[in-house]
Amino acid sequence: MAGKQNNNNEDKPMSESPANTAAPMDTPNGPGKGGWVDRALNFIEVVGNRLPDPAVLFLILMVTVWVLSLLLSGVSFDAIHPATGEAVQVTNLLSGDNFAYFLSNMVTTFTGFAPLGVVLVAMLGVGVAEQSGFINAVLKKLLGVTPQMLLTPMLILVAIVSHTAVDAGYVLVIPLGGVIFYAAGRHPLAGIAAAFAGVSGGFSANFVPSAIDPLLQGFTQSAAQIVSPELQLNPLNNWFFTSASCLVIVLLGWWLTDKVIEPRLKNVAIDGDPEEMPVMQEVGTRERRALRLSTLVMVIGIGALIAWMLPGDSALRDEAGNLAAFGAPAMKSIVPLIFLLFIIPGVVFGYAAGTFQKSKDVIDAMSKTMGSMSYYIVMAFFCALFIAEFGRSGLGTLLAVEGGNLLATMALPGPVTLMGIILLVGFVNLFVGSASAKWALLAPIFVPMLMQVGFSPDLTQAAYRVGDSSTNIITPLMPYFPLVVVYCQRYVKSTGIGTLVSMMLPYSVVFLLCWSIFLVIYWSLGLPLGLQASYTYP
Numbered sequence: 398m399a400g401k402q403n404n405n406n407e408d409k410p411m412s413e414s415p416a417n418t419a420a421p422m423d424t425p426n427g428p429g430k431g432g433w434v435d436r437a438l439n440f441i442e443v444v445g446n447r448l449p450d451p452a453v454l455f456l457i458l459m460v461t462v463w464v465l466s467l468l469l470s471g472v473s474f475d476a477i478h479p480a481t482g483e484a485v486q487v488t489n490l491l492s493g494d495n496f497a498y499f500l501s502n503m504v505t506t507f508t509g510f511a512p513l514g515v516v517l518v519a520m521l522g523v524g525v526a527e528q529s530g531f532i533n534a535v536l537k538k539l540l541g542v543t544p545q546m547l548l549t550p551m552l553i554l555v556a557i558v559s560h561t562a563v564d565a566g567y568v569l570v571i572p573l574g575g576v577i578f579y580a581a582g583r584h585p586l587a588g589i590a591a592a593f594a595g596v597s598g599g600f601s602a603n604f605v606p607s608a609i610d611p612l613l614q615g616f617t618q619s620a621a622q623i624v625s626p627e628l629q630l631n632p633l634n635n636w637f638f639t640s641a642s643c644l645v646i647v648l649l650g651w652w653l654t655d656k657v658i659e660p661r662l663k664n665v666a667i668d669g670d671p672e673e674m675p676v677m678q679e680v681g682t683r684e685r686r687a688l689r690l691s692t693l694v695m696v697i698g699i700g701a702l703i704a705w706m707l708p709g710d711s712a713l714r715d716e717a718g719n720l721a722a723f724g725a726p727a728m729k730s731i732v733p734l735i736f737l738l739f740i741i742p743g744v745v746f747g748y749a750a751g752t753f754q755k756s757k758d759v760i761d762a763m764s765k766t767m768g769s770m771s772y773y774i775v776m777a778f779f780c781a782l783f784i785a786e787f788g789r790s791g792l793g794t795l796l797a798v799e800g801g802n803l804l805a806t807m808a809l810p811g812p813v814t815l816m817g818i819i820l821l822v823g824f825v826n827l828f829v830g831s832a833s834a835k836w837a838l839l840a841p842i843f844v845p846m847l848m849q850v851g852f853s854p855d856l857t858q859a860a861y862r863v864g865d866s867s868t869n870i871i872t873p874l875m876p877y878f879p880l881v882v883v884y885c886q887r888y889v890k891s892t893g894i895g896t897l898v899s900m901m902l903p904y905s906v907v908f909l910l911c912w913s914i915f916l917v918i919y920w921s922l923g924l925p926l927g928l929q930a931s932y933t934y935p
Contacts, residue, residue, distance in 0.1 A: 451879045451894060455779035458874075459786050466490040466790040476798040485798055487791045499786065510781035512567075512876040515732050517770065519568040522736035522743070524766025525759055529747030531739075532573070534688045548581060549591055553650040556595025557603055557643055566596030567877040569735065572884045585667065585888045586900065587659040591650055593881055594904040597869040599646035600832070601862035602912075603639055609832065610636070611719075613858060616836045620844035621854040631929040634855040635862060638919060638926045642863075645915050649907055657903050669888040687749035691742035698741060702734070776879040784876070793829045794838060802842070811852070812917050815860050818843060819913045822864030827872040832865050848934045855930035856920065863916055867909035870901040 449457060470489035478485050489495060507513070526532045543551055552574050559566030571592045578588025601609075611632035618630045706713050706720055706727060713727040714720055720727050743762075747753030753762075787793055809817055822839065829835045839861065847857045869875055873894050885892035920932060 447895070451873065451882065452776045452779045454873065454894070455776070455783040459779070459783040462783070462787050462790050462792060463490050465792060469792075474795060474799075476795055476802065478794060478798065485791060485795050487795060488789060490786055490790055495789070499782075502785075503782065506785045507778050507781045510777055510784075510876075512880075513774070513777045513781070516568050516773065516777075516877075516880060517767070518732050519735045520766050520770060521763050522739035523569060525747070525762045526739040526743030528762035528765060529743045529752050530684065530750055531688070531691055531743045531746035532576075534684050534746070534750075535692075538688070545581065548577070548583075549654045550647050550651045552577060552588065552591050553595035553599070553647050553654075554643075556592045557599050557646060558605055559596055566592070567880060570596055571881060572887075575884060575888060579888070584659055584662040584665065586662055586665065586885055586892075587654055589881065589884055590658050590900050590904070591654040593870055593901060594650045594653070594908075595646065597875070597877070598866060598901070598904050598908050599643070599650070600866040600869060601635075601639055602642035602646040602866070604643050606633055606636060612833050613836055613862070616833070616840045617844055617854045617858045620840035621848065623841065623845045624848045625935075628854070630854060631927065634927040634930040635859045636927040637924070637930075638859050638916070639862070641919065641924070642912065642915065645912060646908065649911055650904065653903055653907060658900060662900075665889060667888050668890050669886070670890075684750050687746045690749050691746035694745050695738065695742040698738065770883075773880050773883050777876075780876060780879065784874075787828075796825060796828060798838070798842065811850075812920075814847070814850075815852075815856075815917060815920075816913050818847075818857070818860045819864035819867075819909070819916075822861050823868040823909055826865055826868045828874060835865065836861060851933050853931045853934045855926050856932050859916060859926055863912045864909070867912060868905055871898050871905045873898070 466487055467489050469487040472487065474485050474487075476485040477483065490499065523532070552570075556566055556570045556574070559570045571589055574588035574590075574592030575585035576588070578591075579585040614630050614632045614634055617634075618628065621628045621630065705711060709718050711720075713725065713730070715725040719725055744753065744759055747758065747762075753759055807814075807817070822835070825835060825839070829838075836858075840858075843861070844854050844857050848854065872878065878894075878897070882892060882894065882897055885897060889896075919926075923932070926932070
C-alpha cells in the first residue's frame with residue numbers, strides 16, 4: 398500500500414499484521430451487539446455453521462434426491478420440456494438399473510467433474526509461483542503503487558475481468574484477495590469476500606468479451622427461432638449493458654466491502670495455521686532482480702502467445718477464425734495457459750532468488766500445494782456425485798419448467814415481468830448452477846413467451862444474466878463454493894458454510910436489487926444493449 402500503512406508493515410512478516418490482533422466475533426452466542434442487519438447475519442452464520450460438514454451435506458442432499466426421485470417417479474406432471482416437447486418425468490434413481498449405473502460410473506463422475514481438473518491444474522502452477530516467492534514479490538510491488546482507498550475497487554475490477562479466463566478467478570483472484578488484504582493490514586476474509594463478489598456475483602458484468610457471450614447467445618437465438626426461424630442475433634448482443642454493469646458492480650461491491658462486511662469482521666480473530674497462511678516479507682535486492690527477470694520472461698511469454706493468436710489461420714482459432722468462441726482452442730486452453738503463466742516465471746524467480754536450489758524444490762512446492770487441497774478434493778467427490786444425480790433425476794428440470802410456467806400465467810406489466818424473470822432465475826440458480834445448462838432449459842420458455850408480448854430476445858437474455866449472477870455467491874451447491882470456504886479457513890479455522898453465506902448475503906441482495914433496477918433504468922433510457930441488439934420484437 399502506498400502511504401503510511403505500507404511503511405508500517407514493510408519490514409515485518411504479515412503474521413504480525415494488525416488484522417491478526419482481532420478479538421473474538423460478536424455473534425448471537427456472544428454479546429449480540431449491533432443493528433438488526435448485523436444480528437440477522439450473525440443468526441444466519443450460526444445456523445449455517447450448524448449444518449453438517451460440506452462433504453456430508455452433499456451426501457445428505459444426494460440421498461434426499463434419491464428418495465424424492467422414488468416418491469415422484471410415478472407422478473404425471475403437466476410440465477412440458479421445452480427442448481423435447483414431452484412431459485417432464487422424474488426418474489427413479491433407486492431402481493436397479495439406475496443405481497447400478499450410479500455405482501459403475503462413480504469413478505468417472507468424480508474424475509470428470511470439471512471444476513476438479515480446473516482447480517488442481519491451475520493450482521499446480523500457482524503453487525510454484527507462491528512457494529518461490531514470485532506472487533508475494535508481485536503483490537508487494539502492487540501494494541506499493543495502489544492507494545489504500547482504491548484497494549477494494551481495484552480487487553473487484555480484477556475479479557470481474559478474470560471472467561475472460563473462464564474459471565481463473567476462482568483459483569487465482571479469490572485467494573489473492575485474502576493475501577492482498579492481509580498484507581495491507583485489513584481483514585483477509587473481507588478481501589476474499591470482495592473478490593468472490595466480483596468473480597461470481599458479478600459474473601455477467603465485464604467489459605471484456607468472453608466465451609460465455611456466444612455460448613448464451615446461441616441458446617437465445619435457437620429459442621427465438623421457435624417464433625421467427627430467420628432471426629439472427631449478434632454474440633455481443635449484451636456487451637454494452639455488461640460493460641456498464643461493470644461500473645455498477647465495482648461501486649456496489651466497494652461500498653459493501655468497506656462499509657458493511659469489513660466492519661462486521663473487525664472482531665473476528667485470525668487463528669489460521671501460519672504455515673498455511675501466505676506471508677509476504679519485504680522485497681530485498683536479490684528478490685527485486687529476480688522479479689525483474691521473471692517478469693521479463695512472463696512478458697515475453699505473453700507476447701509470444703499474442704503473436705501466435707494474431708494470424709487469421711492460427712491454430713488457436715476455431716474453423717471460422719474466432720478466438721473467443723466457446724469451441725476455439727484458445728478458450729479451451731485457458732487453464733493450461735494459466736498453469737504455464739505462473740509456473741514458468743515462478744521457477745525463474747525461485748532459482749534467481751535462491752528459494753529453489755534444485756528441481757526437487759519445484760516438485761516439493763507442487764506437492765505442498767496439493768496437500769493443502771486435500772480437503773477440497775474430498776468435498777469435490779461428494780459434490781460431483783450429488784450434481785450428477787440431481788441432473789439425472791429430472792428434479793431440476795421440473796423446478797425450472799414449473800417456475801417458468803407460473804410466471805407466464807401471471808401476465809404482469811413489462812418492468813414487473815422483467816423483475817420477475819430475474820428473481821425466478823436467481824432462485825433457480827440456487828439449485829442449478831451452470832449458466833449454460835440453466836439457460837438451455839429456460840430460454841425456450843422465456844424467449845418465445847416474451848417475444849409474444851414485445852420483448853426482444855436480447856433484453857430477455859440480459860435479464861437472465863442479472864439473475865444468474867447475483868445468487869451465485871450464496872448457494873453452497875455452486876461447485877466452487879466449498880473451495881472458497883477452504884480459502885477462508887486458511888485465516889479463520891472456524892469458517893463454515895454459514896460464515897460464508899452470511900458474509901456474501903449482503904452482496905447478493907444488493908446486487909440483485911440494484912442491478913435489476915439498473916437494467917430497468919437502462920431499458921427506460923433506451924441505451925444500447927449491445928451490437929445489433931434491440932429492446933422490442935418485432
